[in-house]
Amino acid sequence: MYRQDAPATQTHSPTIPFVPSRFSHYLEDTRSRLPTPLVLLLALLAGCGGDGPSEVPQPQADFTxxxxxxxxxxxxxxxxxxxxxxxxxxxxxxxxxxxxxxxxxxxxxxxxxxxxxxxxxxxxxxxxxxxxxxxxxxxxxxxxxxxxxxxxDGATEATVTAPLVEFTPRVVDLALGGTVTWAFESIPHNVVFSTQGAPADLPAPWSNASHSRTFPTAGSFRYECGLHAGMSGEVIVR
Ligand SMILES: [Cu+2]
The missing domain is CATH 2.60.40.1080 (Immunoglobulin-like)
Structure with missing residues (x-):
């Protein structure tokens, strides 16, 4: 009956005006924050004639x-x-x-x-x-x-390959006491360290094989291939 209908309409009625009113408030805010070209032009004109500080309206910025x-x-x-x-x-x-x-x-x-x-x-x-x-x-x-x-901590084991004339990866990040294995394919290379305190070199050129070195001290150890100019690598031990 009447008393049954009334609560039903009242349940919805508070939300309907609520949403648009918040929305229009938001639109109003946005409009006031975004100056139109006309407002900017007026502001510039006002700035030309004025002798005080510029009165360009600052859009209101909210810390979001x-x-x-x-x-x-x-x-x-x-x-x-x-x-x-x-x-x-x-x-x-x-x-x-x-x-x-x-x-x-x-x-x-x-x-x-x-x-x-x-x-x-x-x-x-x-x-x-x-x-x-x-x-x-x-x-x-x-x-x-x-x-x-x-x-x-970095890797405890790493493998460096050289399918062409580049060590890959060129830089190895190794944990203290870790081991690097150089695995070469058909192109022969070698490993000659240029940093003091590095493990022993692997001077004999080899191919289709792999050799390892353990790094017991921290530091950055650079090495080169004695067969290919500019072919270099680095082992960073932490
Ligand atoms: Cu090489």
Whole structure:
């Protein structure tokens, strides 16, 4: 009957005006933030004649998000490559950077894996995965961002091939005490280290075979092929 109908219409009626009113409010906001060419022209004309500071209307920027320079990254547990610098930018509703909102705070979910200083410099502590978070409160709102950080010791074993006249990969990242195997195909090559403290050379040219060297000390060890000028590689041991 009548009392049954009334609640049914009332259930819907509050939402119908609610949505358009919010929407039109949003449109109004957007319009006021985006100056039309006419407004800009008027502003320029006003600026020409005026002797005070320019009165170009500033679109209202809302602090909408915090953006980090990367969303994920891998660093090594020991140098080189054991740190990374993160930068955080405040962005407005159009994705444009906003200045003057202050400095974000950085925190590490697990400082036993990676630490972070107040400037956003991340330093590896031990192998594992964690997240570094940035947070900035400005204009009454707090925005956060996170980056997934992996800390790795490097490989304990690596293989370098040379199907043509290039070592592949040219640079090997090796964990301390790790082993590199050079596996050559039909083109003969050799391995002659040019860094002091490197393992013994593999001077005799060989093909269709492989030879290994273990790296017990940390450092960057460069080597060359004595048969092909400019054919060089590097083993970075951490
Ligand atoms: Cu070679």
């Amino acid at each position: 998000s915090l953006s980090l320079s990367t969303s994920s990254g891998t660093i090594y547990s020991r140098p080189p490559g054991n740190s990374a610098a993160l930068t955080a930018r405040a962005l407005d509703q159009n994705g444009q950077p906003m200045g003057g909102l202050g400095t974000p705070t950085f925190t590490s979910d697990d400082s036993g894996i990676a630490s972070v200083d107040p400037s956003g410099n991340v330093t590896a502590v031990a192998s594992g995965s964690t997240s570094i978070r940035a947070s900035l409160t400005a204009n009454g709102v707090t925005r956060t961002a996170a980056v997934a950080i992996t800390v790795t």
